[in-house]
Amino acid sequence: MPINPNAARPRIVVIGCGFGGLEATRALKSAAVDITLVERTNHHLFQPLLYQVATAGLSAPAIAAPARHLFRKQANVTTLLGDVTAIDTQARLVKLEEGPPVPYDHLIVAAGATHSYFGRDDWAPFAPGLKTLDDAFEIRRRILLAFEAAEKEPDPALRAAWLTFVVVGGGPTGVEMAGTLAEIAHHTLAGEFRRIDPSAARILLLEGGPRVLQAMPEDLSARAKEQLEKLGVEVRLGARVVAIDGRTVEVQGVDGPHAAQTIHTRCVVWAAGVAASALGRQLAQATGATTDRAGRVVVEPDLGLPGHAEISVIGDLAAARSFAPGLEPRPVPGVSPAAKQMGRAAAANILRRIAGQPTRPFRYRDYGNLATIGRNAAVVDLASPLGHFKFSGYFAWLFWLFAHIYFLIGFRNRLVVLIDWASAYWSKQRYARVISDIAQRPRM
Amino acid sequence: MPINPNAARPRIVVIGCGFGGLEATRALKSAAVDITLVERTNHHLFQPLLYQVATAGLSAPAIAAPARHLFRKQANVTTLLGDVTAIDTQARLVKLEEGPPVPYDHLIVAAGATHSYFGRDDWAPFAPGLKTLDDAFEIRRRILLAFEAAEKEPDPALRAAWLTFVVVGGGPTGVEMAGTLAEIAHHTLAGEFRRIDPSAARILLLEGGPRVLQAMPEDLSARAKEQLEKLGVEVRLGARVVAIDGRTVEVQGVDGPHAAQTIHTRCVVWAAGVAASALGRQLAQATGATTDRAGRVVVEPDLGLPGHAEISVIGDLAAARSFAPGLEPRPVPGVSPAAKQMGRAAAANILRRIAGQPTRPFRYRDYGNLATIGRNAAVVDLASPLGHFKFSGYFAWLFWLFAHIYFLIGFRNRLVVLIDWASAYWSKQRYARVISDIAQRPRM
Incomplete structure (x- = not known):
């Protein structure tokens, strides 16, 4: 019994x-x-859009729904925080x-899973990763405060460092972050500053491997890189990060296997490693x-x-x-x-x-892969019984947009996210530019 | 020169x-x-709706717009954080x-201004006030975590304490908070818990003076009190708070000038004092x-x-x-x-x-006063050249709603807030139920 x-x-x-x-x-x-x-946490997080919270495009509640609420009508579920x-x-x-x-x-x-620094956890304070809402708030805070600090900085070298953004890792999150950062610098903040030109900001995407989006077919990786560069992102392939200290990022391998390069930056986003x-x-x-x-x-x-x-x-x-x-x-x-x-x-x-029946082995059905890059730019690799169907650019971006909105949990979220995006698209604005914990200054 | x-x-x-x-x-x-x-802060905050963020009805970006953005086209303004x-x-x-x-x-x-504890700043950790977005996040966190803690609590007395919410101060913020808390307990969370009944929550509004909304005419104060009680709020007038320690609130004056009462509660919101x-x-x-x-x-x-x-x-x-x-x-x-x-x-x-001209004395034009109480409930006191025009209830609530949406900064916000409210009204749901900093447990 x-x-x-x-x-x-x-x-x-x-x-x-x-x-x-x-x-x-x-x-x-x-x-x-x-x-x-x-x-x-008390919420299911729609992680594919978390980068939008980190880049001030969406508010947190738009992509997070309380699990307790999602299961309120499923009587056999007790939710426990x-x-x-x-x-x-x-x-x-x-x-x-x-x-x-x-x-x-x-x-x-x-x-x-969470993000991994490959044994270099001392980099964590200088290069936050993007897995939770708190991570997204922290990255949003750093990005917005970097522009504010640049506006106040009289020294041109330091100002340039504040306006240099480094994204480590060329997977989907890194590509999305870099593309959206370029959009922020070139479009969102245009005309809002009096002493700096936000579009002078440099956005670097550092990838250790030979191409971005390595889960994608090679030609789509190449298309993604082109689209990133068109948006103003400097893509560095074969770039191994060897040091991050809050003032600089040390990179090896870009100009030959032993050449080292020092990037002066105050804002680094870690999108490189995943650990269970x-x-x-x-x-x-x-x-x-x-x-x-x-x-x-x-x-x-x-x-x-x-x-x-x-x-x-x-x-x-x-x-x-x-x-x-x-x-x-x-x-x-x-x-x-x-x-x-x-x-x-x-x-x-x-x-x-x-029921006393034998279990069945798991079979993964791959419907393809898609990644967004930024405004009007995405790559899509659809798997169908007739083979792969690959496309990129504006149509891929629309496809990505509607696929993501479709899969969002809950009707209200979908509608609001659609409106947010439509309004952001036409106005080139990002409405979620709230820095809540302002007292906590960006790390030097 | x-x-x-x-x-x-x-x-x-x-x-x-x-x-x-x-x-x-x-x-x-x-x-x-x-x-x-x-x-x-980096944003203008539409403070009249801050209680909606504290009660999970709106996301922070819906009521906060970057000042830098608002003045982007006003060339004679430099914004400095x-x-x-x-x-x-x-x-x-x-x-x-x-x-x-x-x-x-x-x-x-x-x-x-900020909130004032009338010389009892030691109450601050146990009774957060509501002036900034960070305040609102903290109150939202405490409210949501109190229901979560109650669901996990086996001891009935402690469970009752987790389900007792005390709002100190019967001004507009206190009235809004208490009314909305009642709405959350009776509508929003209905059916989501398996061990507790959220609608068994007690919501107490403590006011030291003889009536709520003292800036309003007396009859509207009385109407507001009636509407609060209809929503399930226990309104205690003449109630002087003499101690708050995170476990209890000590009140004097409710049952006679010297009678003391101890309320067991884990969630107190301070809406009583303002200090410049x-x-x-x-x-x-x-x-x-x-x-x-x-x-x-x-x-x-x-x-x-x-x-x-x-x-x-x-x-x-x-x-x-x-x-x-x-x-x-x-x-x-x-x-x-x-x-x-x-x-x-x-x-x-x-x-x-x-211009070398004499200055003019300030003249305040009073167009009246309005306060919302909760679902379908508000009081309005319009000042016109023909005298005061007072009404309450559903029509007052609609008036309040559209007045607030009208005065919100920026078109996007207005539209999204309207949609959020419409959806919240029909579904009785509140979508912004995100607890971001979950590791920080509620104080005992």
Whole structure:
């Protein structure tokens, strides 16, 4: 007999309310189970648009919806705000920083990833990454205050340093940040300053590899680079960052493998590395599972842990493979559609286990890849049964825009985001230029 | 010859970009002067709607517009982000925390007010006031986290304490906060929790005086109290707060002058006292002007300082009187229309002084007073040449709504605020329920 007499229904705990946790919880809507959704923040964040908050284009509430609200009508869900400190895989308990531990029969771990400085955590204060709303506020604050500081700075060299923005990492976030920064400098702030010319700002995108957007086909990477340069971004490929100290960024490899370059800048955005949540390593240690170099937990074909089928790991925390009939297993990319699909698959496999049926291996369906670059500029690589369909430029940007608005959670958000964007597009303005914590001065 | 050869045009410095500073700067649009607008935050805040940010109804950018942006087309304005530390009235310099001092020929001080704890600053950590966006975020965080904590709390007495909200002060802000809190508890959060019933929350409004909204006619105060009670707010008049310690609020006077009452609560909002910016006292000391009990600077009929006609003090920082022909001078209330009118009057008097003309005494034109209470509830007291026109309830609420949207700065804001409100009204939802700084737990 179960310990809890009310727990005749299987108890499912979902950790995390990102795309994976949200979809898993939704997929269990009609199941006779009791779900506890444990979330560290009180909101689901639409992360693909987080760079818009960091660049003052959208307000935080436009891309964040309370998980509690999203599940208000799903009666089998209890939402709990709390920080998971450990998982007791023997007693089957999720331990929280505050309050009693939460027992589970089935556990879905979707704790996601954070940014990684590749062992150089001392760079963190000088180069914030972009994963949470707080990160976005901090970056927004730094960008806006850099222009304010430049306006007040009499020394031309220092003024130039305030007006130099460095984005490290040429993945989707880095490309979006650099493109939008160029838009801010050239359009948004035009005419607002009296002593500086914001369009004189330099925006540098540093990428260690040979091309930007490496998940894209090579020709689209080339198109993206062209579009960035057209927007005024200096793209440096093969550029390895070797030092960041709040005054300068030291780069190697741009002009030959041993040539070093010093960039004077007061605003650096880190968009280079991703590391899985620390919960992954803890879980691996407890269960004997392995983790990959990025700290992701290597899962079985059905997304369960070896020897612990009652625990599934999904989303950015999982090193998963896709199993398609007749094809070799392929690694699943760390993108939101994959997280959503894993959420649905893990939920379905739990229901199969409850019903005494065998679980099924996860299959990732790739519908393609798209990335925006800036005003009127994006690249799209659509995967269809007829092959890949690639395009870039204005039409790709429209496609990206409507795809993102379509996938936003909740009707109200979609409408407001559409209006915000339409008004921003025509006016070339960005309305969310609030610096709330002004007393905290930008670091030197 | 002037020190600065470019300064043949009179140099006007405006301190503060609230309603007063903004209107003064605008009024000088076509004047042959050089204006420096010194602001401590980077935005003009539409303070009448700040309670909506504190109660998750609006996002911060919806009610805050960068001053720099508002004046981008007014070529005679230079906007400077900076904290004024002192005014050297002899050398005519405004000293900033950072950077060189700003010289002036004419100075308009519109530094506003902050909340006052009547000498009990030790209450501040337990009872935040509502003057800035940061204040609003803090109050929003506390309100939302109180419901989250209640959901996790097994002890019924503690749960009841988490679900008890106390608003201190029955002025417009206190009434709005209490009414909106009732709306959140009864409508917004309905059905979202599994262990608590949010509508069981108690909302108490404590007012030391004999009625709420004391600036209103007595019958409208009574109507406001009725409407608050209909929304579920417990209104306690004659209630003097004698202690706040983060666990309890000690009140005297509700059941007789000496009866004490202890309210167990974890969320207190301070809407009781207003104190003028510290710059007022500094200015008074330097010029020999006097300040009133609230720290406001007593100004001359033309808003200038005695013996320092080149300095005008306006808005909430000024203890000003209104001079209407044939009437006794009357004190000017601390409301935004008065601040705006003072801004225009101070600007006009500066232009008269530059032209060698005599200045004019300030005359406050009172168009009435309006306050919202909550869903469909408001009181309006319109002043017209035919006398006062008073109404309350649904029509008053609509009037309040459109008046506020009309006066919002900037077209985009108005439209988005209207949509937000329309959607919030029909859905009974509040979309800005973001807790960003979640790690910072509510105080016990």
